[in-house]
Amino acid sequence: MQYTQLGRTGNRVSRLGFGSMRLPMIEIGGAQYVDVEKATAVIHRALELGVNYIDTGMMYDNEEGELVVGSALEQWPRRDEVIVAAKCTKFRAKAPGDLRRCLEHQLWKQRRxxxxxxxxxxxxxxxxxxxxxxxxxxxxxxxxxxxGLVEHIGFSFHDKPEAMMRLVDEGIFDLVTCQYNYLDRANEEAITYAAEKGLGVVIMGPVGGGRLAVVPKGVREASELSVANAAELAIRFVLAHPGVHVALSGMGSIDMVEQNVAAVDKGPLSKAEVATINTMMDRNRELARLYCTGCRYCMPCPNDVEIPQVFEMVNYYRVYGMEEHALAGYARLVANGHDAAKCISCGECLTKCPQNIAIPEQLREAAELLAAGS
Incomplete structure (x- = not known):
C-alpha cells in the first residue's frame, strides 16, 4: 500500500480510501439491510491490506453504515491507526443545534x-x-x-469548481472531498488550488459510481495503456493528479478490495498515459450526457422506477457498446415494474440529485432508447 500525508492534517493515510456507501446488502422481508457479517469481513480485509482511511456518512446504506463501520473497527486490534471521516448532511441541518445533535449521534453510532x-x-x-x-x-x-470532538474540519462538494475555490479561501477547512475521474475533469484546477493551500484532497467517485466499471470504447482500444481492468485504470488516473491524496472506493466485496489495492500498488499512471486517456475521452462525450453516479439519493421513487439502474443500462448501451446486455437488463426492470415508462414526472427526485440531472427528461429518453429489448 502507498501512503501520503493528508495535507496540513498531518495524518499519514493510504492512497486508497474505503468508501462506506456501498456495503454489501441483504434482503429481509422485502427490505434491504447491510449484511453485517459480509460487510465486516470486507472492511477487515481492507485494513489487513493497509487501507487506513474510512469515509462514512449518516445517510449511507439506509443509515446503517455508520453502525457497521463502528462495530467493525471496535473489533479491529489496531483501531487507533485508522483515520475516520464523518459528515453532517445539509438535509439534517435545518435548525440551531442540529449539527451538534448529528455529531453526537454519529459518535454514538460509531462507538467513538x-x-x-x-x-x-x-x-x-x-x-x-x-x-x-x-x-x-x-x-x-x-x-x-x-x-476535541473533531480534529479537522472539511467539506464534501458537488458544486462548480469556482465555488470550491471560494470555500477553500474561507480559511477554516483542512480537507475537501470532491468528484474527479477521467470522464469528469472539471475540478482539476480546483484540486490543484486546494492542495497548494494545504488542504487534504480526497476524491469520491474515481470509478464514477460504477459508470467507469467497463472501459469506454476508444479508451480500451488505446495500445499505449497497460492496465488489468477498468477499476485499475480509473483509480490510477485519479492518483496521477499531483494534488490528490486519497482515492475513495465504495467496496462491497473482498474481491473488489484486493483488486483496488493491487491497482494502487502499481502507482499512478504516467503523464503519457493520462494524456492518452484525456484525448480519447474528449472524443467520447456520450458518457457525460448522463452523469449518474449511482448514489441513490433520488430513491425511493414513488412510482417504483429504479432510476439508477435505468441510467446504468443507458450507459451500457450508449457508451460501452454492450447493447444486448443493456436491453436484457432493462427487460428485467420492465418485468419487475421498475422501468422508465413508469415515471409520471412528479419531480420528487429533482431536488435530491447532487448532479442536478433532469431525471424525468432522461427517463423519457431511456424509455425510448431501451424499449426494443422489452
Missing part, C-alpha cells in the same frame, strides 16, 4: 469519542452560508473542534 475529520456534507458556496444563517453550524463546528 471523536472523529479525525468531520465534514459539512454536499455543500456549495451559496447554500453553505444560507444553512449557517439558519443553523449556526459554523460556530457549532468550531466549538466541537475546541472540545
Amino acid at each position: 469519542d471523536s472523529f479525525h475529520i468531520y465534514m459539512f456534507h454536499g455543500i456549495g458556496y451559496d447554500n453553505w452560508h444560507e444553512i449557517d444563517a439558519a443553523t449556526g453550524w459554523i460556530a457549532d463546528m468550531a466549538r466541537a473542534k475546541e472540545e
Whole structure:
C-alpha cells in the first residue's frame, strides 16, 4: 500500500480510501439491510491490506453504515491507526443545534469519542452560508473542534469548481472531498488550488459510481495503456493528479478490495498515459450526457422506477457498446415494474440529485432508447 500525508492534517493515510456507501446488502422481508457479517469481513480485509482511511456518512446504506463501520473497527486490534471521516448532511441541518445533535449521534453510532475529520456534507458556496444563517453550524463546528470532538474540519462538494475555490479561501477547512475521474475533469484546477493551500484532497467517485466499471470504447482500444481492468485504470488516473491524496472506493466485496489495492500498488499512471486517456475521452462525450453516479439519493421513487439502474443500462448501451446486455437488463426492470415508462414526472427526485440531472427528461429518453429489448 502507498501512503501520503493528508495535507496540513498531518495524518499519514493510504492512497486508497474505503468508501462506506456501498456495503454489501441483504434482503429481509422485502427490505434491504447491510449484511453485517459480509460487510465486516470486507472492511477487515481492507485494513489487513493497509487501507487506513474510512469515509462514512449518516445517510449511507439506509443509515446503517455508520453502525457497521463502528462495530467493525471496535473489533479491529489496531483501531487507533485508522483515520475516520464523518459528515453532517445539509438535509439534517435545518435548525440551531442540529449539527451538534448529528455529531453526537454519529459518535454514538460509531462507538467513538471523536472523529479525525468531520465534514459539512454536499455543500456549495451559496447554500453553505444560507444553512449557517439558519443553523449556526459554523460556530457549532468550531466549538466541537475546541472540545476535541473533531480534529479537522472539511467539506464534501458537488458544486462548480469556482465555488470550491471560494470555500477553500474561507480559511477554516483542512480537507475537501470532491468528484474527479477521467470522464469528469472539471475540478482539476480546483484540486490543484486546494492542495497548494494545504488542504487534504480526497476524491469520491474515481470509478464514477460504477459508470467507469467497463472501459469506454476508444479508451480500451488505446495500445499505449497497460492496465488489468477498468477499476485499475480509473483509480490510477485519479492518483496521477499531483494534488490528490486519497482515492475513495465504495467496496462491497473482498474481491473488489484486493483488486483496488493491487491497482494502487502499481502507482499512478504516467503523464503519457493520462494524456492518452484525456484525448480519447474528449472524443467520447456520450458518457457525460448522463452523469449518474449511482448514489441513490433520488430513491425511493414513488412510482417504483429504479432510476439508477435505468441510467446504468443507458450507459451500457450508449457508451460501452454492450447493447444486448443493456436491453436484457432493462427487460428485467420492465418485468419487475421498475422501468422508465413508469415515471409520471412528479419531480420528487429533482431536488435530491447532487448532479442536478433532469431525471424525468432522461427517463423519457431511456424509455425510448431501451424499449426494443422489452
